[in-house]
Amino acid sequence: MSTLFFYTKQQFFNFKSAQTASGFEFLSMSKLLSPQRIEGLDEYQQYYVDISSMVGFVKTNDSQLLNFEQLFVSFGENITFICDKVYETDIKYLFRYVFDNFSDIEAESDDTIDKNEEKSISQSKSVKKITDLDDLELEIFFENFDAKLYGHERFKEEFKELVNSFRVFNKLGEHKILSLFLMGDSGVGKTEVARSIHKALGSKAKLAKINFGNYSSHDALNSLIGSPLGYIGSDGGELLKRVNESDVGLILIDEFEKAENAVFNYFLDVLENGKIVNSQADEYDVNGYIIVFTSNITKENFKNKISPELRSRFDYKGIFNLLTDEDKIKFVHFRVNQIISKYTELVSDDIPEKLHDIIVSEIDVTQYNNMRDLNKKIKDTFVFYLKSRRKS
Template identity: 40%
Template sequence: MNKKVLLTYSNLDELRKYEKEIEIYSFILAENKGILNSIENAAIDITTIVIFLSANNGNVLSAEMSLYNLDDSCVAIVRESYAEIAINMFPYVFNKVKPIYEKKLKINKTAITKRSHFYTYKNEKYLKQIIKYTEDNEIPLASFPSVNGDLKACYDEFNKNNKLAIVDLTSLSLAIEDNKNILYLSEQFLSIYENVRYIVIANKADILLKYFPLYFDDFESVDNLLKGVEEETEPEDASQKKRCITDLDNKEFEDFCSYFDMNLIGHRAFKNKMFRFLKNFQIMNRVNDQKVFSMFLFGMSGIGKTEVARLIAEKLHHGSYLTKINFANYSSQDALNILIGSPRGYIGCEHGELSDKVGKSEIGLILCDEFEKTNRPVFSFFLELLEDGKFTDTMAREHDINGFIVIFTSNILSEAEFQKTIPPELQTRLDLVCEFKEPSVADKHDFLELLYNKAAKKYVAQFSDYNITIDDKKTLYNFSYQNLHALRDIKREFQNKLMELFEIREKFTQ
């Protein structure tokens, strides 16, 4: 069999123009064996399968065999930007590339591919009413789940024996810009069911039209789908005002710097720079030139990176709850949904960890620990958050973080590793980047002094009625702290010795 010519279109307008000349099918790997053997005088768009196989090459042979057996009256098309990848992926099927509209193709006109509308809702308050309406009328409602091998099985169960079912594609629209592999798997799902209707928050409608032109041709209000849904009219509670670094007056800021300097041992260059940058941030925030202050601290574990956040939190509001997200658990494809949540009332619904914790806290501070372990969609989310000074969860709730400090910490060990791991666009958005290095012996001794002074005030009054003597102090310091790399380990050893000292004194007193 002779090799085929792969036709290309350069944009969405060309694709829609071509639809008026020939029926177009999207390549669906699991079902194409039967389809490709039966259709004639049609075009097969292989763009999404090329994107998918670029990252998942296990099915290349199966796709190649399907295309090789394509009827001679059919043509294969691909978006122009993926043409070279397609030629290299299927060398036994295609031998050259040709644009669709360089020369007029003589192709018989057939029926235009049937596409449908999707439906939009305005905001979270309206979504609450949609959820209530579907519950009252026993209409299944689900958000688009994380894309995995159980996708079809999940929705077969969800879709069983129902005349109407609704899927919210908002979470898909949030993820698809940063993970194009979802395109192919999403099209597999969109092509399965006739009784499913799709909804999305209004400000994401253009994304669905952009990425799924063969499935959706327009959108309309969800009012046209669900008759009788009434928007909730009760006003939402005003969000709790957080105490931020920008709220401190000059005297309070001086007290903050003094407290921080005294309680974070070492790291002199970092502290000087942070104090200067925070003062500038106060001024720039007041004139609306900078919404958020961000810092990225990297280095070995246990040398004070997390302590930076704890000290800031303590001085902003004594005993306050610290918004801390550990990104060691955020490496999966579903990381962004875990972070900002899935809509309430949906199958697999969970609250977003970030919005929940920010809501609990009384201060404008977010700690992102082990941030290097997360993935690209989360990186992109924080890029927008730092630029806008706000974020929107999947319930369409907007969270204002104007005046916040966002601290990213990482166990990355070098500047070179930082440059390699963190996306360049996020690097340029960070206000302060600093490598934390192992403390000097003098710093370690100063840290012991700090622990000793705190213990004298905090523990002695609770555990005994005696004062710590000079000999006791020597006992507490009598371990090889110089050889311990992490301040955390020094603190642990000091506390063990302190407890031993209390036990001895208590036994002696008895």
């Protein structure tokens, strides 16, 4: 009587978005487990009903098989059944009296892809991307970026060249995303690269940031792009949410090495296609974006952990070295100035004379490699001199 179509995990989201665009509705069988609910379906609407979730249930409760066989009789002509191909063997046997044909959705996939290309994908126009800047704006961008990030002169030079090449080849449709993979010790400015780009692009919104250190590794992909279809409480995932909230073409992926293989493969796709697709088949165009990946892994572990395919897709892979003492001193000057001017503006201008010079001379930068520790030392020293003044 009817045919069951199998899809693979790789095909599913493209298939769903194309079919949805041409008017189909997707439902999980779990939503339809009684004749009343089936009758509630709109007979003029075309549906794809996914029966993947039934496999485990029927396998462990074969007494239910009779009920299910009868249930299938109630479905009308407007329903097409689909199922994840991983269940193929089980399904073909369990439902041998329900379906008289089994096929793969592949036969339709050429068609599917075309329709998918036509479907316009969302991106809000107000997103400011590095590819949108004119020459003057680009110059100002680099000035701001260089001023915000201390040291790492070689990286800054290479970044400039990468951006210039990206702006050209992005226009030619050959380079969708500029990806930077930054490794190195803690507190030397890897994440700061993304913060500096974010500010230099003039963002007024939150930085679109994902930190894999916060995810438990086994469901990292679900947290990132939402749960697969048919799961209860499935949402669109954190990635799309963060990107939607942002007003600039930049994504920060922190502690990338803590993610799992499925996530690595997902990003392989993103870098290749310039699109973010979540489990609900919502698409977001990230063509022209910069993605900064940071990681604390060593060069050796980088090779063990990240596949050659993914490694070769990063436009920049580099180790961030410790800052020189000269750069650290610049950082101290900047931070002390910043703290003093904030304090005078917000609290009081009653501060010790020559406080800036006193603090700077007090701090031995050679003792600090992590700028977070150095920053803490600056704060402590500032508070110390404020207090000592009050006492005297």
